[in-house]
Amino acid sequence: MEKQAIGFIDSGVGGLTVVKEAMRQLPNESFYYVGDTARCPYGPRPAEQVLQFTWEMTNFLLHKDIKMLVIACNTATAVALEDIRKKLRIPVVGVILPGSRAAIKATQNNQVGIIGTEGTIKSRMYEKMMHEKDREVQVTPLACPKFVSLVESNEYQSAIAKKVVAETLTPLKNNHMDTLIMGCTHYPLLRPIIQNVMGDHVKLIDSGAETVSEVSTLLDYFHLAESSESKTKAERKFYTTGSKQMFHGIASEWLNMDHLEVEQIRLGTGL
Known part of the structure; x- marks a missing residue:
């Protein structure tokens, strides 16, 4: 059987x-x-x-x-x-609720970032899920539309990927977040680059x-x-x-x- x-x-x-x-x-x-x-x-x-x-x-x-x-x-x-x-x-x-729960558990200062596709960020579902659990969490969303293409074209380890990720994540660099949700299941393939750009003090959450x-x-x-x-x-x-x-x-x-x-x-x- x-x-x-x-x-x-x-x-x-x-x-x-x-x-x-x-x-x-x-x-x-x-x-x-x-x-x-x-x-x-x-x-x-x-x-x-x-x-x-x-x-x-x-x-x-x-x-x-x-x-x-x-x-x-x-x-x-x-x-x-x-x-x-x-x-x-x-x-x-x-994949959204489990990632939201993990971020709330991980953050020490209630400053959480979310990176995802335009559709995911526009839906505001991560914010909704997190605020249902904890109203004190401050959420900073950022759409990263080029990341999926890097993975789908098998360029997620390339010099181009490093450049695109660094440029895209610039708006989050001066934020005080200690936790960042990778709100797209493509993004963990870019994890080493994302971690390098954000710094070791930022905990990455793999929603998948x-x-x-x-x-x-x-x-x-x-x-x-x-x-x-x-x-x-x-x-x-x-x-x-x-x-x-x-x-x-x-x-x-x-x-x-x-x-x-x-x-x-x-x-x-x-x-």
Whole structure:
């Protein structure tokens, strides 16, 4: 009998940072991942379009009989989480609330920064979530629209990336924040550069990694977790709407997997 998989969806390769943490924390679980790289980035797109695209990825994975859905994209979480959660019978997890909780726990001076796509920053969902928990937290948001393209083009370790990150984060440099939320699952691939620019005194919060802890808790709560005693091998399947080769190159390096099963798929229209 096949294991039911956990489904992960993202606008591109960014959600792989969540999968990497999931592989570490939940080694017995099967994962199916959809990256909509052909239509990435989602950040500048209208909310209605992001909602449509997110549903298309969701429906694809529902046909794979997943047992839980992780929206591993901050923009899609901000736009689509509530709608999808209301309409599905399986648990649905987004990345914004776990990241918000972690930032409140981490900050010592109540000064928190958020970097994300235009869509995520415009939604103000991080501010809303944090202020529901603690009204004293001062939040400084900054849209970083060029970061996703650096990752999707596999230039996240390049000299260009260092220049773009340094220039983009300049408005945050003189701020007194001690905590910065990487509010896009693409951004952890740029983490060394972001940390270097912000300084070691600023704690970086990986919203995707924080999400996996919530996934683990929900698996136990709903009695969906796989046992280490299971004789069925965990599956790792990856689907992309864009270049199979580009996706494979980034995914195999980031996940440290030599034999990666990647399939190119087509979802709807609107390219």
